[in-house]
Amino acid sequence: MKISELSRRSGVSVATIKYYLREDVLPAGEPTSSNQASYGDGHLRRLRLIRALIDIGGLSLARVRDALAATENDELPLHDAFGAVMLGLDDPGMTVADDDTVGEVRDWLADRNWTIAPDAPATRRLAELIGILRTFGLPVTAESFSAAADTAEATAIDEVRYAHDQPDRIASVEMMLIGTVVYERAMAMVRRLALEAASARIDDGTGIDDPARG
Incomplete structure (x- = not known):
């Protein structure tokens, strides 16, 4: 065309x-x-x-270029290409996480038997966000995210399997890339909806012990 x-x-x-x-x-x-x-x-x-x-992802063109480069590097094993995509979606230099909190997150990841690259930006990003929540007085630990991690792990397995089933390498890595960016935004929207629903139940006296009610 x-x-x-x-x-x-x-x-x-x-x-x-x-x-x-x-x-x-x-x-x-x-x-x-x-x-x-x-x-x-x-x-x-x-x-x-x-x-x-x-x-949707809010990436700069430079970061888009870096992320897309992983789709075309045939020398990278597919798992490493996925890792390069994840690395390209964040900037580890932008985090201001406390080292103790980073250690807490890494211990939590180890307890979950999650194999994560030492330089994965998401580790420090999660530690940074936990630190921010704590400054506002919220009693948050890495363990607080275990239920969410269980759900994320189940959906991630399906996503990775689907990506592996794509007809070629480029399609596989592209699927991981778009899935990561868009799915994260979708999950954030689900949480916003859940917060609104929970607030409505508490305000009208319905309660939240039974999520299926109302």
Whole structure:
């Protein structure tokens, strides 16, 4: 398809597509003349992924580029590619977590038998968030997140299996990338809805002992 058709089908302007091409986040098309190229369904899929990462995930173009690089590095085992994707979604230098809290989180992860890379940004990010909650007087520990971790683990297993079942490596890593960004936002929305529902039950005297009530 021509770039105009790619723009129409993706909802991304021609100017933005050309920008993504210049910034190497979108692969070049197949040249058809000195100043034109043809694009395929792979370009359409990649454009949708880029827009989701930017619009929903809030990632900068530089971070999108780094994350997408993992989808194309054939030298990385698939697990390491998944890890590179996770690493690209956060910046460990931005955290201000207390070392004791980081140690607490790492001990909790070890107790769960979760194999996590030592430099995984999410470890320090969770420790930082626990620290923030504590400054507001909330009696939170890493163990407080065990129930949520059980649910997350069950859904993560399904996500990873689904990613492994994709027809090619790029599709597998892309699935992990978009699943991580969008699914996290979806879970955050579910929690907001749960908070509103719990508040309504407490305010009207219904109570929250039986979540199925009301």
